[in-house]
Amino acid sequence: MPRLSLQDKARAIGQMEAGVKVRRVAALFGVSPGTISKLRTKFRETGEVKDRPRSGRPKKTTPQEDRFLTLASLRNRRLSSRDLQARFAQRYHRQISDQTVRNRLHMASLHAARKPAMTALQRQARLRWCRQHRQWNLRMWGNVMFSDESRFCLRKLDGRIKVWRRRGERYADCCTDRVTPSNGGSVMVWGGISLTGKTELVVIEGNLNAVRYRNEILEPVAIPYLQNLGPNSILQDDNARPHSARIITEYLQNLGVERMEWPAVSPDLNPIEHLWDQLGHAVRARVTNTTMLADLRQILVEEWDAIPQQCVTRLVTSMRRRCQAVVTAYGSSTCY
Incomplete structure (x- = not known):
């Protein structure tokens, strides 16, 4: 199941507050009903839709660095993860793995795809x-x-x-x-x-x-x-x-x-x-x-x-x- 962005979470809460059923909201965003149900519970308890603080290894990139990777890929859609990895090292003078690059792009709802061009x-x-x-x-x-x-x-x-x-x-x-x-x-x-x-x-x-x-x-x-x-x-x-x-x-x-x-x-x-x-x-x-x-x-x-x-x-x-x-x-x- 795809992860909902912060904007999609807010929209989902708005749909439920307008009276739309949980299953209908889940179908609209392509996620399971359990995901929407947990989101509603969290909103009722905290009044927010953003993720709660959690333990685990800290991220290797900052939000600013994530934006750099996202913008670089949007400006040139054909840059591979290795190319973005090299640009990141040139900009911030440190190395991250190409898998980290792909993870950040996936978090920004960017996924690799291709199709034939047609008139x-x-x-x-x-x-x-x-x-x-x-x-x-x-x-x-x-x-x-x-x-x-x-x-x-x-x-x-x-x-x-x-x-x-x-x-x-x-x-x-x-x-x-x-x-x-x-x-x-x-x-x-x-x-x-x-x-x-x-x-x-x-x-x-x-x-x-x-x-x-x-x-x-x-x-x-x-x-x-x-x-x-x-x-x-x-x-x-x-x-x-x-x-x-x-x-x-x-x-x-x-x-x-x-x-x-x-x-x-x-x-x-x-x-x-x-x-x-x-x-x-x-x-x-x-x-x-x-x-x-x-x-x-x-x-x-x-x-x-x-x-x-x-x-x-x-x-x-x-x-x-x-x-x-x-x-x-x-x-x-x-x-x-």
């Missing part, structure tokens, strides 16, 4: 697509094969850059960053999932173009899977160049394959993105300093095959909730 037109397209599909039932989503490519690096599997944000700023433009894929020492793979199963994992050597997408993925793997899925099967792929090339469009039309229109910049709508994250965690647990690229390819295939079907089914069944979340956010990014 107003892209948000409108996402909103329009989700309004069209949010009424689909599970049987209709069961006809869709979700597919995607992902790249896994050998030595540095995750190149994410995180920013510090306050509550309510998870998807603010000042907290966004574009993520670029790593070059060299990596393996690209393709996979597809549906409500009832998943395809084999295709390891892609080198760069993927439209011809290779047709010859190495669609023809030997994706099309047979769609045929087994049923006569109403639908192929979902994103708007990457190999997917949107004319030869791919004509190839799928000649085969009579129905293709799902897909809004750009929408990783939160594709359930397979969660499987890539799960696969990455499993691979990181097995990669060592002596692991070679050939070993990484084999590990990826083994861990992909080991993903249980119930995980895949649970992700596909979330599509209706994903669409509703985008509609609620008016096309902006969601928590998925």
Whole structure:
């Protein structure tokens, strides 16, 4: 449960004095009813909402130093805790740990997050697509094969850059960053999932173009899977160049394959993105300093095959909730 700030505590007391029930106040602030009940008891006994004096190790930073860390992170959202640690040492001529820096930022309601940047037109397209599909039932989503490519690096599997944000700023433009894929020492793979199963994992050597997408993925793997899925099967792929090339469009039309229109910049709508994250965690647990690229390819295939079907089914069944979340956010990014 999150800690309530002094301002939120005062607001919670005001809500209860206005006659709002404890459970309703707890839901408004995202805390347990017990937290609000204890806050009310403390206010009745002391007339204050601030924390009572407590024993324990004294803080290593003063309120002024805490404000310095908070303002530094707000002025440059992409400063890491190590960067803030160095700035603190330069300003106050003493060292604190990077964990202390993170603790102070968390106390100021700043948490690390990232999301893809999108334009107003892209948000409108996402909103329009989700309004069209949010009424689909599970049987209709069961006809869709979700597919995607992902790249896994050998030595540095995750190149994410995180920013510090306050509550309510998870998807603010000042907290966004574009993520670029790593070059060299990596393996690209393709996979597809549906409500009832998943395809084999295709390891892609080198760069993927439209011809290779047709010859190495669609023809030997994706099309047979769609045929087994049923006569109403639908192929979902994103708007990457190999997917949107004319030869791919004509190839799928000649085969009579129905293709799902897909809004750009929408990783939160594709359930397979969660499987890539799960696969990455499993691979990181097995990669060592002596692991070679050939070993990484084999590990990826083994861990992909080991993903249980119930995980895949649970992700596909979330599509209706994903669409509703985008509609609620008016096309902006969601928590998925």
